[in-house]
Amino acid sequence: MGLIKTQPTVESVTEEVRKHPRDCAGLLAQLIDPNPTVRRWAARDLADCPDISAALVERLHQEADISVREVILTTLTGLGDATSVAGLVECLRSEDAARRNEAIEAMRQLPDAVAPIIRGLLADPDPDVRIFAVNILESLCHPEVERWLIEVIDRDPHVNVCGAAVDLLGEVGSGAARESLLRLKARFANEPYIRFAADLALGRLRDA
Amino acid sequence: MSPTFASPPTWPWGVYVTPEPAETGITISEADFQKFREFFYRKTGIQFDSSKRYFVDKRLAERIEATGSGSFRGYFMLLRFQVNGEELQALTNLMTVNETYFFREEYQFQCLVDSLLPEIVARKIDRRPIRIWVMPSSSGEEPYSIAIYLLERWAGIHRWDVEIIASDIDTRILAQARQGLYSHRSVQYLPADYLQRYFKRRAEGYQICDDLRQSVEFTRVNLSERADTRSYRDFDVIFCRNLLIYFDDVSRKTATETFYDALKPGGFICLGHSESMSRSSSLYKVRKFPSAIVYQRPLEVS
Numbered sequence: 001m002g003l004i005k006t007q008p009t010v011e012s013v014t015e016e017v018r019k020h021p022r023d024c025a026g027l028l029a030q031l032i033d034p035n036p037t038v039r040r041w042a043a044r045d046l047a048d049c050p051d052i053s054a055a056l057v058e059r060l061h062q063e064a065d066i067s068v069r070e071v072i073l074t075t076l077t078g079l080g081d082a083t084s085v086a087g088l089v090e091c092l093r094s095e096d097a098a099r100r101n102e103a104i105e106a107m108r109q110l111p112d113a114v115a116p117i118i119r120g121l122l123a124d125p126d127p128d129v130r131i132f133a134v135n136i137l138e139s140l141c142h143p144e145v146e147r148w149l150i151e152v153i154d155r156d157p158h159v160n161v162c163g164a165a166v167d168l169l170g171e172v173g174s175g176a177a178r179e180s181l182l183r184l185k186a187r188f189a190n191e192p193y194i195r196f197a198a199d200l201a202l203g204r205l206r207d208a
Numbered sequence: 209m210s211p212t213f214a215s216p217p218t219w220p221w222g223v224y225v226t227p228e229p230a231e232t233g234i235t236i237s238e239a240d241f242q243k244f245r246e247f248f249y250r251k252t253g254i255q256f257d258s259s260k261r262y263f264v265d266k267r268l269a270e271r272i273e274a275t276g277s278g279s280f281r282g283y284f285m286l287l288r289f290q291v292n293g294e295e296l297q298a299l300t301n302l303m304t305v306n307e308t309y310f311f312r313e314e315y316q317f318q319c320l321v322d323s324l325l326p327e328i329v330a331r332k333i334d335r336r337p338i339r340i341w342v343m344p345s346s347s348g349e350e351p352y353s354i355a356i357y358l359l360e361r362w363a364g365i366h367r368w369d370v371e372i373i374a375s376d377i378d379t380r381i382l383a384q385a386r387q388g389l390y391s392h393r394s395v396q397y398l399p400a401d402y403l404q405r406y407f408k409r410r411a412e413g414y415q416i417c418d419d420l421r422q423s424v425e426f427t428r429v430n431l432s433e434r435a436d437t438r439s440y441r442d443f444d445v446i447f448c449r450n451l452l453i454y455f456d457d458v459s460r461k462t463a464t465e466t467f468y469d470a471l472k473p474g475g476f477i478c479l480g481h482s483e484s485m486s487r488s489s490s491l492y493k494v495r496k497f498p499s500a501i502v503y504q505r506p507l508e509v510s
Contacts (some may be wrong), residue, residue, distance in 0.1 A: 002359075002365055002366070002369065002370070003355055003358065003359070003365070003369075003370055003371075003372065003420075003423035004337055004369050004370065004371045004372075004423070005419075005422040005423060006422055006423070006424070006425040037469065040465070040468075040469060041438075041469065044434060044465070045434065047434075066490065066491065067465075067468060067491050070461070070465060070489065070490075070491060071465050074458070074461055074462055074465060077458060078458075109457060109458050
C-alpha cells in the first residue's frame with residue numbers, strides 16, 4: 001500500500017476502448033441513453049457535428065437531469081446559431097423557473113446571436129418574457145444595451161418591465177438616458193418604486 | 209477548459225527573461241492585440257483583458273523575434289497555420305504564469321486527510337487505488353505537497369494505494385515538475401524534518417527525492433480540449449486551485465462540467481480559497497468541513 005509509482009514512459013491515463021462509435025448518428029442515439037453520463041458525453045461531443053442544434057434543443061426540452069441539461073446548454077452556447085437561440089427563447093416561456101434561468105444564463109453569453117432578436121423579445125406580448133429579456137441584458141456584452149433599455153422605458157406599458165429596465169439603467173446608463181428617465185417618472189407618477197428607481201438611476205448616470 | 213489569465217496574481221518577472229518591445233523593434237497594434245486575443249482564447253480558453261496588454265505584447269515580441277517572423281502578421285500566420293502546432297504550444301507556455309510553493313493553502317490538505325479520505329474509504333467497496341487529480345500541476349509543488357501530506361499525516365496510506373496525477377497545459381513547466389528542483393523560497397514553509405526526508409540538497413536548491421518523483425504522474429492537458437480530458441475519469445478528489453478565477457464564464461462552466469465527469473459520484477473538488485463553484489455550476493453540493501469548504505459531485509446521481 002502507499003503511493004503508486006509511475007513508470008516514466010507509461011501513462012496511466014489512456015484512451016479507453018470505445019463501446020459505441022462516436023460518429024454523429026451514434027452520438028445522437030446516445031443522447032437518449034438511459035445513463036446520464038452517456039447523455040452528457042454525447043451532448044458534449046455533438047458540438048462537432050453539423051446542423052445539430054435542433055436535435056439538442058429538442059433534447060433540452062425533454063431532459064430531466066440537470067447535469068445533462070447544463071452540458072446541452074453549454075454546447076448550444078458554443079454553437080450560438082439561430083436555432084440554438086430560438087430553442088433558448090422557448091425555454092423563457094417554460095413554467096419551470098430553473099429552465100428559464102438556465103436559458104437566461106446561456107443567452108447572456110451570446111451577444112451576437114441574441115442582438116438581432118432582442119427587440120422582438122422586448123416587445124413580446126407576455127410581460128414576463130419582456131422582463132426575462134431585460135434580465136438577459138443585465139450581463140450581455142453588447143454596445144446597444146443602453147439603447148434597448150431606453151426604448152423599454154420609453155414605450156413599455158408594464159410597470160414591472162420598466163422597473164427591471166430602470167434598475168439596470170442605474171448601472172449602465174449614460175447621459176443619453178436622462179430625458180427618458182424623466183419621462184418615465186412622469187409616465188408612472190403614481191408608482192413610488194419607479195420614481196425612486198428613476199431618481200437613483202438619474203443620480204448614477206455615467207457622465208452625469 | 210479555459211485558462212484565462214485576465215489578471216494573474218503574481219507576475220513571473222525574473223522567471224522569464226523577455227526583451228522589451230522597444231528593444232526588439234517589434235510593435236503590436238491595438239488591432240493585432242484584439243485579433244490575437246480572440247484567436248488565443250479560441251484555441252486555449254485563456255483570455256487577456258486590455259490591462260494585460262503590456263504582458264502579452266512583450267511575450268509576442270519575444271516569439272516573433274525567436275521565430276524570425278519579422279512582424280506580427282507573419283507570426284500570426286505561423287501560429288494559425290502551423291500543422292504541428294509547435295509554436296502555439298511554445299507561446300502558451302510563455303503566456304501561462306506559474307508560481308506556487310510547498311504547502312500553499314495547507315488547510316485543504318488537512319481537510320483531505322482529516323475529512324475527505326476517511327469519507328472516501330468508508331464508502332469504498334473495492335480495493336482499487338484512490339485517485340487524485342491535480343490541475344494545474346504547475347511546477348509540481350502542489351502534487352508533491354499532497355504526496356508528502358499523505359505519507360506524513362494519513363495513517364490510511366498503509367492500507368490503501370493512492371494514485372496522484374498532475375496535469376498542466378504548459379509542457380515546459382511539466383518538465384520542470386518532473387525534475388523536481390526547487391528554490392529555497394519554494395520550500396520555506398515545509399517543516400525542516402520533511403525537507404530532510406524528502407529532498408536532496410543541490411547546488412541550485414533542493415530536489416525532491418526519486419521516490420516521490422515517481423509517485424506523481426505528470427501529463428499535459430488542455431482543459432478546453434475535450435479530446436485531452438475525455439480519459440480523465442474515476443477520480444476521488446480533484447484539486448483545481450486558483451485556475452478557474454482566470455477563466456471567463458463559459459470556460460469556467462465547461463471546466464466544471466468536465467470535472468463533474470472526471471469525478472466518481474461522491475468525489476470531491478477543492479478550489480482555491482477565493483473561488484466558488486456557485487457562479488458556474490449548480491451541479492455540486494457544498495460541503496463544509498472543519499478545515500475547508502469543498503464541492504462534491506452528488507452521490508445519488510450515477
